[in-house]
Amino acid sequence: MFFVALLGTRIPAIRSTLENFVAELGQRWLEEATATPERWDQLMETYGKGFDPEAAAYNQIRKGVEQGAFRVRVNRDWIIGIAWRSAECVMPCLLARNWAILTSPGGEFVCSDRPVTVTFTSEELIRGWYPPGFGMAKTEVTVPLSRYVLLRGVFEPPGVEVAGNRKQIADYNSWRLIQAQRFVFSCAPDFSWLNREHNVALVPKGLRDFLNPPEGIRHPA
Numbered sequence: 714m715f716f717v718a719l720l721g722t723r724i725p726a727i728r729s730t731l732e733n734f735v736a737e738l739g740q741r742w743l744e745e746a747t748a749t750p751e752r753w754d755q756l757m758e759t760y761g762k763g764f765d766p767e768a769a770a771y772n773q774i775r776k777g778v779e780q781g782a783f784r785v786r787v788n789r790d791w792i793i794g795i796a797w798r799s800a801e802c803v804m805p806c807l808l809a810r811n812w813a814i815l816t817s818p819g820g821e822f823v824c825s826d827r828p829v830t831v832t833f834t835s836e837e838l839i840r841g842w843y844p845p846g847f848g849m850a851k852t853e854v855t856v857p858l859s860r861y862v863l864l865r866g867v868f869e870p871p872g873v874e875v876a877g878n879r880k881q882i883a884d885y886n887s888w889r890l891i892q893a894q895r896f897v898f899s900c901a902p903d904f905s906w907l908n909r910e911h912n913v914a915l916v917p918k919g920l921r922d923f924l925n926p927p928e929g930i931r932h933p934a
Contacts (some may be wrong), residue, residue, distance in 0.1 A: 721829035723796035739785025825893035870873035
């Protein structure tokens with residue numbers, strides 16, 4: 714179950730959010746640090762040992778800050794550590810859920826760069842203003858284990874292993890499409906999903922409609 718928790722936290726969307734946050738924070742720090750020559754000189758006196766005085770001259774550094782020439786980057790190991798600690802927080806919420814297996818006899822389950830999907834089970838909450846979380850009631854966590862098997866966890870009474878019908882499979886695939894950041898993976902070239910009328914559609918034409926809906930139309934999410 715820890716592996717599922719790690720799949721849910723070590724994803725590109727979280728990594729890019731952290732990287733952008735640190736970069737923005739670093740930019741603001743640089744702006745404050747170079748706000749005046751006196752402030753920069755004080756910082757160099759305290760932390761600037763070993764710096765080339767010419768390269769660290771105030772006018773040159775301030776010009777680089779104003780032009781956006783500097784960018785603070787985070788260490789990859791730090792990002793992995795954040796994902797690991799986040800997975801440790803998520804795992805108790807997964808262990809508290811009741812798990813069941815849904816199967817796709819035709820092997821139509823798809824995966825994406827966000828393999829663990831958290832969704833509301835209440836239509837009212839789906840259309841609410843806040844997103845679902847791993848520890849929230851009336852939510853389900855799903856993760857495809859293969860093209861034939863999907864793992865589903867809820868806080869309600871335990872489920873059983875069932876063979877999903879075409880519309881159920883399409884519904885789970887739709888959430889995978891909606892929450893993907895860049896990539897969707899499928900072994901079946903004609904996997905199904907639910908279109909905006911909640912009817913089963915197939916790729917590739919259906920997927921083009923999904924990615925480019927008519928003006929004024931939004932997806933079910």
